[in-house]
Every structure is written in structure tokens, then in C-alpha cells.
Amino acid sequence: MCGIVGIVGKSNVNQALYDALTVLQHRGQDAAGIVTCDSGRLFLRKDNGLVRDVFHQRHMQRLIGNMGIGHVRYPTAGSSSSAEAQPFYVNSPYGITLAHNGNLTNVEQLSREIYEADLRHVNTNSDSEVLLNVFAHELAGGGKLRPNQDDIFNAVRAVHNRCRGGYAAIAMITGYGVVGFRDPNGIRPIVFGKRDTEHGVEYMIASESVALDVLGFELIRDLEPGEAVYITNDGQLHTLQCATNGHYAPCIFEHVYLARPDSMIDGVLVYKARLRMGEKLAEKILRERPDHGIDVVIPIPDTSRTSAVELANHLGVKFREGFVKNRYIGRTFIMPGQAARKKSVRQKLNAIELEFRGKNVMLVDDSIVRGTTCKQIIQMAREAGAKNVYFCSAAPAVRYPNVYGIDMPSAHELIAHGRTTEEVAELIGADWLIYQDLEDLVEAVREGNPNITEFDCSVFDGKYVTGDVNEAYLGKIEQARNDAAMSQGNVASAIIDLHNN
Numbered sequence: 001m002c003g004i005v006g007i008v009g010k011s012n013v014n015q016a017l018y019d020a021l022t023v024l025q026h027r028g029q030d031a032a033g034i035v036t037c038d039s040g041r042l043f044l045r046k047d048n049g050l051v052r053d054v055f056h057q058r059h060m061q062r063l064i065g066n067m068g069i070g071h072v073r074y075p076t077a078g079s080s081s082s083a084e085a086q087p088f089y090v091n092s093p094y095g096i097t098l099a100h101n102g103n104l105t106n107v108e109q110l111s112r113e114i115y116e117a118d119l120r121h122v123n124t125n126s127d128s129e130v131l132l133n134v135f136a137h138e139l140a141g142g143g144k145l146r147p148n149q150d151d152i153f154n155a156v157r158a159v160h161n162r163c164r165g166g167y168a169a170i171a172m173i174t175g176y177g178v179v180g181f182r183d184p185n186g187i188r189p190i191v192f193g194k195r196d197t198e199h200g201v202e203y204m205i206a207s208e209s210v211a212l213d214v215l216g217f218e219l220i221r222d223l224e225p226g227e228a229v230y231i232t233n234d235g236q237l238h239t240l241q242c243a244t245n246g247h248y249a250p251c252i253f254e255h256v257y258l259a260r261p262d263s264m265i266d267g268v269l270v271y272k273a274r275l276r277m278g279e280k281l282a283e284k285i286l287r288e289r290p291d292h293g294i295d296v297v298i299p300i301p302d303t304s305r306t307s308a309v310e311l312a313n314h315l316g317v318k319f320r321e322g323f324v325k326n327r328y329i330g331r332t333f334i335m336p337g338q339a340a341r342k343k344s345v346r347q348k349l350n351a352i353e354l355e356f357r358g359k360n361v362m363l364v365d366d367s368i369v370r371g372t373t374c375k376q377i378i379q380m381a382r383e384a385g386a387k388n389v390y391f392c393s394a395a396p397a398v399r400y401p402n403v404y405g406i407d408m409p410s411a412h413e414l415i416a417h418g419r420t421t422e423e424v425a426e427l428i429g430a431d432w433l434i435y436q437d438l439e440d441l442v443e444a445v446r447e448g449n450p451n452i453t454e455f456d457c458s459v460f461d462g463k464y465v466t467g468d469v470n471e472a473y474l475g476k477i478e479q480a481r482n483d484a485a486m487s488q489g490n491v492a493s494a495i496i497d498l499h500n501n
């Protein structure tokens with residue numbers, strides 16, 4: 001889950017892109033990039049780091065032009081090297097740059113095809129550079145000096161035929177316009193909107209509606225699975241369904257953890273979905289532990305706050321902020337490497353003893369993935385004098401890898417993989433543990449938009465909606481991307497870099 005944005009404006013868009021990336025920072029903390037287009041010239045700045053660290057005034061001044069795209073990265077393929085920061089650029093045809101959220105599952109085959117048949121060179125291990133080259137090759141196939149919307153949409157159609165996996169992408173065609181497209185299952189989110197200015201209408205495409213809100217754009221709608229939107233340099237907007245088999249199977253983990261609560265995804269307000277998760281989890285606790293004896297409900301900041309409030313309401317138990325979060329430390333789960341994740345939990349959260357001493361506390365988190373957070377938090381609660389520490393997760397047990405843009409490639413790193421709830425409870429040191437049921441999670445989200453009949457719930461049930469994920473593939477990514485392999489790989493690839501300013 002990276003954050004992507006594209007704007008076609010009426011004056012320089014650099015500041016708006018920067019602001020949008022700041023709002024999308026929760027989707028990727030590893031690298032950030034912006035490319036703008038002015039009079040047929042591209043201006044690119046990208047590097048490792050948070051948005052505020054990558055762009056200094058001297059960079060911003062050079063990012064001129066009334067259209068551009070931006071990216072915040074959380075790597076799920078390749079390495080964390082700055083060479084794989086996005087947007088990526090390819091010079092032919094037209095000069096295309098691309099920002100991608102998601103992960104391709106047939107990248108090996110595509111890489112081979114690109115080299116052997118399309119005669120193209122890809123310089124990194126990033127699947128996003130492969131996606132860009134597939135799109136570029138298909139657009140070149142039109143053979144036009146000046147591409148129009150039909151040429152763009154034909155290229156997107158061909159991308160859907162060749163690419164598998166999850167992808168929400170925004171590409172800029174130098175001098176022509178910005179195109180956004182979404183994979184035929186709609187796994188990753190992408191929306192577009194507009195704002196009126198005295199010089200005319202400006203358009204924005206972004207991962208989450210919150211980026212539109214904050215910049216004063218009005219949400220038009222989500223892209224449908226398989227659909228593309230193309231905004232020309234002079235502000236004409238075109239949309240087209242480019243997939244024959246498009247249907248909704250969006251990633252449910254966006255609602256659990258990835259997205260901001262104030263975002264609206266596919267007609268569902270994430271905030272309300274999380275409230276309903278809390279309500280349903282409370283019902284399960286009342287069913288399974290009617291004599292729970294809980295004195296206080298305490299969320300593990302930040303993401304679980306919304307569901308924890310509603311959980312406490314429904315249990316009729318006091319809600320208290322027992323942990324204070326250091327606001328200068330980012331999200332732990334999306335940090336690369338277990339050592340960094342482990343260290344940051346302690347730096348990030350500190351207990352207020354008063355809320356724990358002598359009490360039966362119910363700690364609430366949105367999810368338990370590797371167990372990094374909850375293990376340490378439970379220990380902190382005990383050190384703060386809690387009598388009993390119960391734990392609940394607003395999501396079901398995460399037992400399977402993700403292959404569509406969340407960095408959970410290795411089943412063996414997941415604390416619940418191959419374990420019962422009781423075994424996980426023991427391992428994390430909880431007196432008892434309750435997970436949300438998958439049907440309840442799906443219901444909590446679906447109530448926001450009953451037209452969505454299917455979700456990608458693969459991390460919970462091991463069913464992969466693209467139908468191409470088998471044991472051999474999972475084995476391969478586990479080997480290539482487990483924590484130990486990644487820390488070696490990152491050192492080796494740190495020096496690769498072709499272009500940057």
C-alpha cells in the first residue's frame with residue numbers, strides 16, 4: 001500500500017502534490033517522489049525518507065508545471081533503495097512517468113516478455129517499473145505521434161490483459177495528460193475529484209479521498225475495478241471501463257488498518273466500518289465471555305482507537321487512553337525489518353500506570369500481524385501493574401501472506417500462522433484473546449455498501465482473488481522477501497541509481 005496522487009491544474013501543482021503526499025504519508029514512509037511537467041519537460045525529485053525530508057525549497061522551486069504525479073512508498077517488491085523510489089520514468093513513447101500502489105503477481109513472466117519480446121530494459125527489481133514498461137509498450141503499439149483518449153484506454157486494456165495482481169496506478173504522458181487506472185478486481189483503492197478555481201476546473205486522482213478533502217477537491221467517485229480516467233493537459237476528463245471481467249473484490253485490510261479513518265473507499269466510510277468492527281467484536285466478547293470482568297478498555301494507538309471506543313460503549317465499560325503515543329514516530333508495521341519495528345514500539349508507546357494498576361484491562365488492537373506490538377504492549381501493561389490483561393483484535397487472525405501490496409510475504413513471520421487462538425494468547429502473554437470473526441469483519445465493511453459482495457480477505461482465509469497464486473509462488477516470495485533475505489538484499493542494492501536530482 002503506497003500512496004499515489006496525480007493533478008492536472010491551472011497553475012503550478014507542486015505544492016498541491018506535496019500537500020497531498022503529506023496527507024497520504026500513512027500509506028508509505030520509505031520514500032517519496034514528485035514529477036511535474038512544464039512545456040514538454042519533466043522535473044523529478046525522489047528519494048528515501050518522509051515527504052518533509054525529501055523535498056526542500058530548492059527542489060520545490062524546480063518542480064514547475066501545471067500537471068504532475070506523486071508517490072509515497074512502502075516497498076513490497078525489490079528493495080528499499082532510493083533507485084526504486086517512484087515515480088518511474090521511461091522515455092519512449094512520449095516520456096511516461098508512473099506511480100503505482102499494489103503488487104503484480106506475474107512479474108517474472110512480464111519481465112521476461114518485456115526483455116525478450118518488447119525489447120525493453122528494466123533497471124530495478126521493482127514491479128512498478130515493469131508495470132510502467134508494459135503500459136509504455138502497449139501505448140507505443142498505437143504508433144501515433146499524438147495519442148488521444150482512445151489510445152490511452154487501449155493501452156490500459158492491454159495492461160489488464162497482461163498484468164495480474166493488485167494495481168492502482170497513475171501515469172503522466174508528457175505534454176498530454178494524466179491517466180489513472182485500477183486493476184479488474186479493484187483490490188487497491190483510487191478515487192478522483194475536482195475543484196473550481198478562477199482559471200477553470202482542476203482535477204485530482206488519489207489513493208484516498210482524504211487527500212481530496214484536505215486540498216479542497218470534491219470527490220467525484222472511486223474508479224471502478226478495471227476502469228481508467230484520463231485528464232488531458234487542458235482539463236478534459238474522460239473515463240472508460242477497460243476490463244471485460246471487472247468486478248469488486250477490494251482489499252478488506254484497507255478498512256482494518258491501511259487507510260485513514262476519514263477516507264471514503266468504494267462508498268464505505270472507513271471510520272464507520274471501524275466503529276462497526278468494535279460493535280461486532282463486543283458482541284462476540286459478550287457471547288463468549290459473559291462474565292468478562294473487564295474494568296477498562298484501552299486502545300493501542302493509533303489505528304485501533306475508533307473500534308475500541310465503540311467496543312467499550314457496547315460492553316458498557318469505561319474507555320481510557322492508557323498509552324501515550326510519541327507523535328514523532330511513524331507507523332511501526334510499515335517499517336522495513338523486524339529490528340526497526342521492534343525497537344519503535346517501545347519508543348512509540350508509553351503506559352500511564354494509573355489506568356492499569358490493579359485492574360482487569362482489555363487491550364484492543366485493529367490487528368495482530370507479526371505480534372511485534374501486542375507482545376511488548378502486554379508486557380508494559382503488566383509492568384504498569386495490571387491484574388489481568390485481556391486482548392482483542394478487531395480483525396480475524398492473520399494467517400496467510402499478502403501478495404497484493406502489503407508487505408507480509410512470509411507466512412512463518414505471522415504469529416497466528418499454524419496456531420490456534422489459545423496458542424497465540426500464550427505466546428503474546430495475554431490471559432485471554434479474542435479475534436473478530438471473518439464474517440463479522442466482512443459485514444462491518446459491507447454495511448457501508450451492500451453492493452460489494454466480495455472482498456480480498458486473503459490474509460485471513462488464504463483465498464487469492466486473482467486466482468493465479470499457488471504454493472510455488474508463495475514459496476518463492478517467502479524465500480526472496482523474508483526478513484533475513486531482505487536485510488541482506490537492501491545492503492547490496494543500496495548503490496544502484498540511474499537518475500535523480
Ligand SMILES: O=P(O)(O)OC[C@H]1O[C@H](OP(=O)(O)OP(=O)(O)O)[C@H](O)[C@@H]1O
Nearest residue numbers: 302303331332333368369370371372373
Ligand atoms: O502485530 P504487528 O506485526 O505488530 O502488527 C500490527 C500492529 O501494527 C500496526 O500499528 P502501527 O504502529 O503500524 O500503526 P498505527 O499507529 O496506525 O496503529 C497495527 O495497528 C497494529 O498495532
Ligand SMILES: NC(=O)CC[C@H](N)C(=O)O
Nearest residue numbers: 001002075076077101102
Ligand atoms: N506498497 C505498494 O503499493 C508498493 C508498490 C510497489 N510494489 C513497490 O514495491 O514499490
Ligand SMILES: [Mg+2]
Nearest residue numbers: 300301302303
Ligand atoms: Mg497499531
